[in-house]
Amino acid sequence: MSLDFLAGFYPWTKSLHLVSVIAWMAGLFYLPRLYVYHTTSETGSAQSELFKVMERRLLRGIMNPAMVAAWIFGATLVLTPGVVDWSAGWWHGKMAGFLGMTLFHHHLGYARKDFLADRRRHSERYWRAMNEVPTVLLVLIVIMVIVKPF
Template sequence: MPLFLAEIQPWLLALHIIAVIAWMAGMLYLPRLFVYHSGTMPGSEASEIFKVMERRLLKAIINPAMIVAFILGVLLLWASDWTFLKHGWMHGKLALVFLMFGVHGVMAGHVRRFREDQRARTARYYRVMNEIPTVLMIGIVLLVVVGSRT
């Protein structure tokens, strides 16, 4: 591992956590917008406002935060000489993170469908979808905080 990575590792970790918080904030808010958007008429003023809100949230917050969290996560693994990959808790964490990437992709697809005025899902579906990032986040935090201590 390059020495400079070891020296800045606390900064990498802090920025990684900040990026994850921003990513999760967006992932928790976007399905709530979908709940409200699904109750509007296509083409209405409210629907058009939700389209703007959803697009901006995805493009300006969720996508950049996910990319930064991913890059910093890889740098943190590199800074640890990849030793964390020897632990089962890290395998579990990475599996849940990849599931979160999948949920992120599904949500991006919903933003596109709403943009095209497609309404194939109910508000109830989006309420349930709102819980998935929460459950994944809880699992990730427990694996990192509790799993890394065992």
């Protein structure tokens, strides 16, 4: 089956992929920050309960759909003939970064379940450090796609 028809949709696919990634990244930047604040709130307090609602809405309402959309549109781009030079090495780096973002997303999801059960397995300092992970992954991905260093 020829996938040549995808070339005609390339600008739309790329645009929707970028919008999805931006929405996903916004959540990946914000959720660890909410965890920093949640960690410092008193268990069972009104503030702690509010954080639980905010975290659930962010993860389920924005981050999960954006991640799925980013994967779908990204896979469509990869399947579009002529978009990826499979002999180049940059796409390995991008895929590593993208998989890292997905694993980090799932780590945040498991942590939300812990917060929901009033288990705080990690410190405020841990979540402050985790808040930097999406930035590192973003820099890796952008450099791989734009600069294509190898």
